[in-house]
Amino acid sequence: MRKTHAHDDAQSINNVLERRAFQLIAISCLAVFLCAVLTLLEGDILICQLLISSVPPLSFCLYLAHKKHTKLSSEGFIWTLTFLLLSILWLSNGFFNAGLLALPCILIFAAMLGTSSSFGAILALFSLNIALMGYLHSRGIFVFSHITNEKTRPIISIIIIGVSGFSMRLLIKDYTHAIRRLGRENAKVKESEKAIAFLANHDSLTELPNRTLANERFQEAVQRLTLSHSNKKIALMFIDLDDFKTINDSLGHAAGDRYLVAIAERLRDATRPRDTVCRLGGDEFLLILEGLDHERDASLVAGAIQKRISRPVITGQHKLVCSASIGISVYPNDGERYNELVKKADIAMYRSKEVGRNTFHYYCVSMNSDALDRMQLLDDLRTALKNNELYVEYQPIVLLATGKMVGAEALVRWQHPTRGIIGPDMFIPLAEKSGLIVDIGAWVLERACHDIAGLQHHHATDFYVAVNVSTLQLKRDDFKKRVENVLASTPISPQSLELEITESELLSDSAEFDEAITQLKAMGISLAIDDFGTGYSNLGYVQKIKVSKLKIDRSFVHGIQGNSDNQAIVRAVHNIADGLIMSTVAEGVEHACELDFLKRLGITHGQGYFWSRPVAIECLIHLLQEPHTTSLNNELFLS
Incomplete structure (x- = not known):
């Protein structure tokens, strides 16, 4: 320009x-x-x-x-x-x-x-x-x-x-x-210099101070305390919006940006003029509260902020609601350096996430050991593939009308050498955040296709396997090539492979994502939406990519016979699938009464403990050979 x-x-x-x-x-x-x-x-x-x-x-x-x-x-x-x-x-x-x-x-x-x-x-x-x-x-x-x-x-x-x-x-x-003209150009240059200086120290979207200016403001606050010889405190409040990714993925980045601007304005309104509100990036904000008589005074601000954030934000035709997880560190109690205090506030915020979100925690020393434990677990996860610590189990998928086992979902497990079995709810989030999910997902895909190829050869040629894939995998340029290589190296047809994508990931606003979906469909691979109904659904997009199945989340299936709300949701999902010519899979089926109700609704497939827990490939083959042994009370599969 x-x-x-x-x-x-x-x-x-x-x-x-x-x-x-x-x-x-x-x-x-x-x-x-x-x-x-x-x-x-x-x-x-x-x-x-x-x-x-x-x-x-x-x-x-x-x-x-x-x-x-x-x-x-x-x-x-x-x-x-x-x-x-x-x-x-x-x-x-x-x-x-x-x-x-x-x-x-x-x-x-x-x-x-x-x-x-x-x-x-x-x-x-x-x-x-x-x-x-x-x-x-x-x-x-x-x-x-x-x-x-x-x-x-x-x-x-x-x-x-x-x-x-x-x-x-x-x-x-x-x-x-x-x-x-020179005067006008000089004025423009000065305005440009001001704009550059502003952008260097402020977030371009919300116009809040950024990390650089936040550090300066903290140093200025410390200097004021030092010069006044005051015993007052400075609190650093780390704020992370819960489930903001769902808004971004389902409604697009434009809606997400409007929501962030609205939240930034609410944070300004909830603080004093001498306090500093910063945006660190994404959905993370930082508040610097100076001149506090006691460190616990920050609790009042945290509570007020959570109230303000929890109020709906209207953008266009959408009513958007998020909660906030907050972590608090205090100067000089928890440290004197800015980076140290931000890190500790981040650790405290992570604790708020762990205990259920929409709450706040002050930093304490024990949290450091938890953070170090997560870091160690992530480090162990990096070597888990090399050391053959990961393995795959399979949970059967049953045709409800006949009781026939027609497929299985592949589920990754981790046998840690010292900690024993670590649940996927602990290591999968770490893998996604670090990017390790790409390599882990590729290994699971290869392992599952190899196992099912052997099962098909000896027992059921029409048996299929469902494998979970993440957005990170789908956005990789080499994902299609990896799938092709796996199918080429194992005697399994593309029709025997089903890729499961969680609802929020399916609605990711990305050209790379759309291209990957199109390529997979062209290969003959079927797609299923996992945990359907738990996110912001875009039915137009679901219809556009023509998925094969909608998997109803277990939270709607559990106790469905006595819960009218869950019945209404499951019935609505089935009607959507039926209208779009899709199958439905009910997850988490545990009791015969749930099965009977699902069958009456017209749900086509099911999986859950009623038939079997996730099992090794050998046990899955045993189930195929002797289907009459599959029940919730069978000790072989409950062990």
């Missing part, structure tokens, strides 16, 4: 110079012609011839100016006038001639249109000639006459003064215009 403005300015200047050169040459040609006429009337044939002889070169300069050859035409113009004027002075009455008045005019032309060297040369040439005329005249060597034509001299003087004055007017006009 700046290059474009600079180019436009340069072009504008060139246009002015071209226009001025043409105007001044044209005016000078007219003045020379008028002077020639006057000298002819005086009877001064020699001077008249000189003036007329200058018309062709001046006309050529005018032609060059018309053709935009500004530099060449300007140089030719001022030197033609210079030699013309000097010739007239020497051949007439020297410095007594009215043409002497034209010297300043030519100098103005040289200053406006010529180069610095040309201006200096012409000024020197004029000075030397006038000095020489004076010297020769005083010595009597070359005597110039004082006698002038009293009739034509005033007219010629008026012409020369008129041309000089008009030229000066043009110069001053251009100069004034340039000064004004």
